Amino acid sequence: MKYKKFTISNFKGIEKVELDLTNNRIITLVGLNESGKTTIMQAIKVFYDLSKGAALTDTEKNSFRPKGIDFTGKISLIGVIDFESDDYKKLSTYISSLNLDYKIILPKETLVYTHNLTYKLHVFQEHNRTATFPAKAQVKNTDGRMELKALHEFDNPIWNDILRFIKSDLLPEIIYYEDFIFNIPEDISYIPIPQTATTTTTTTSTTDTPPPLPTTNKEAEKNSIWQLVLDDIIKTVNNSFDSFKSMVYDIWNTDNETAQNRISQIEEALNKKITKSWKGLFQKETKKVNFKEIKISTKTDAGEFRVSFKVKTDDGRLFSINDRSKGCRWFFSFLIFTEFRKNRTKNILFLLDEPASNLHTSAQQKILDAIKELSTNSVVIYSTHSQHLINPTWLSGAYIVINDKISDDTLIGDMTFNDNSKIIAVKYFNYVGKGKGKTKTSYFQPILDALDYAPSLIEPIPNIVITEGKFDWFAFNYMNEVILGLSRINFYPGGGKDSLWDIIRLYLSWGQEFMVLLDGDAPGIKAQKTYKKELEPFLEDKIYTLKDIFGENYCLEDLFDNEDKRAIILTEHSEELLDSIGKNGQNDHLRPEQKDHPLAGAN
Secondary structure (H helix, E strand, C coil): CCCEEEEEEEECCCCCCEEECCCCCCCCEEEECCCCCHHHHHHHHHHHHHHHCCCHHHHHHHHHCCCCCCCEEEEEEEEEEEECHHHHHHHHHHHCCCCCCCCEEECCCCEECCCCCCEEECCCEEEEEEEEEECCEEEEECCEEEEEEEEHHHHHHHHHHHHHHHHHHHHCCCEEEEECCCCCCCCCEECCCCCCCCCCCCCCCCCCCCCCCCCHHHHHHHHHHHHHHHHHHHHCCCCCCCCCCHHCCCHHHCCCCHHHHHHHHHHHHHHHHHHHHHHHHHHHHHHCCCCCCCEEEEEEEEEEEEEEEEEEECCCCEEEECCCHHHHHHHHHHHHCCCCHCCCCCCCEEEEEECCCCCCCHHHHHHHHHHHCCCCCEEEEEECCCCHHHHHHHHHHEEEEEEEEEEEECCCCCCCCCCCCEEEEEEEEHHCCCCCCCCCCCCCHHHHHHHCCCCCCCCCCCCEEEEEEEHHHHHHHHHHHHHHHCCCCCCCCCCCCCCCCHHHHHHHHHHCEEEECCCCHHHHHHHHHHHHHCCCCCCCCCCHHHHHHHHCCCCCHCCCHHHHHHHHCCCCHHHHHHHHHCCCCCCCCCCCHHHCCCCCCCC
């Protein structure tokens, strides 16, 4: 199954928010601190917990309701989940095991699951669950003919049994991480094992005195979490391995060689996922990394079995992972809790609240690659108030999160206990379409407006090439990085040929280098003359059209021949669909004047 949509109403400060995950495996929630990004994620996690049968505590019942005086109404959490082919196979197998005397026809529609929490004058009343799962029972009517009846009416107990199976075995896991600077334990402890005559210690053990086994509930809970981490890792070594305990711990005294070999395989998996990724993300900039590989240290002492993560340096010394830099520990925790966890079930939904927000800006940008990799087998919703964690190619799945009740007064602390929140989330493209933000400055300016962004006095400002708009931005980036393979050029997407005044003036005032590139048609040439007339001599050698470069009145689309355009279209659409546009499927999508253009057919 795969989550398709969430609708949240009256949860804490949320008035009504809809998140559409259709066609997007990465959803970005963009907004200032206190805008409500965390509240949206918490609501989604509550939906999952309730769907899995969790009971609400009195504290939770009180915390979920909207703030303010005497709330009367319903908190509504709705999830829409799509079935996939594997789900139908598992459902069919389960239904066969019920040995029914009639046939069940499974629906092709999505499953809609709703939780309603009702309150009266702030007092919790009840929790109602409803599901839309229109399965049919195929039965014989009185005259012997086959008839389809709604299963939930014909055999409600069976309908509920199937629904319970869906929630227990098919519903994708939702995992919410508030932060990845976890308190990584020095040791992960297991219960005492039967001892031989002498104490056994592995080759990677150290001589320090081991700490006592976890004694408090909090310590025990943390220990259990990290035992599950080891389970996740060892399952990547072999799918048939069920747990670290059974594959390593239980055989430590009886088959130590096998146990040690499995430890080595775990180290190999860790280094493949973490060390290799760390080097790939950061070594190009830092020229070095602060560890060579990750090692697993084990200890058996006084009946206690302990496992810990170590890093090995180039000179062979071992250090605790907690002795490394904050960036190293963050990245280690991030991959430990995502890359290995995502293999538990298909389409796990990860909720990442402000990932990498405490890392350097260059590291934040690199983390986007890690999120992209995570999304190959999972779905990711992450929040950010950093412009460095915005990927322009993910804007179709981006939402601007706004708390309409936040003002300059409330931000400086001038608020009362009667103040409510009014959290809304607007799809980025809708946000731009409604004219919010300074859309005339840049296509991405609304993102910066939503983040209230301004460069610091010491922030390095990159040299840029200002293009007319987003399509030029995509095209020139593609030409530069994919076709030409040149070193990075910072292209900047403007808001149209006549709307580049603000960004030009900003760069002039900063004394920073830039270039403007416009179409070489009549409107582009006219815009060039207007800018020059207003800002000469400051735009000397800074503003060009494609006519200046090629000597012809070229527009951006003229730089692509017919085969190029066809190839681009076929990356997203089938050849049959393209050919169905017209009899001449290769050229009918072009303007007539383009078909015989001098560039047509050129390489």
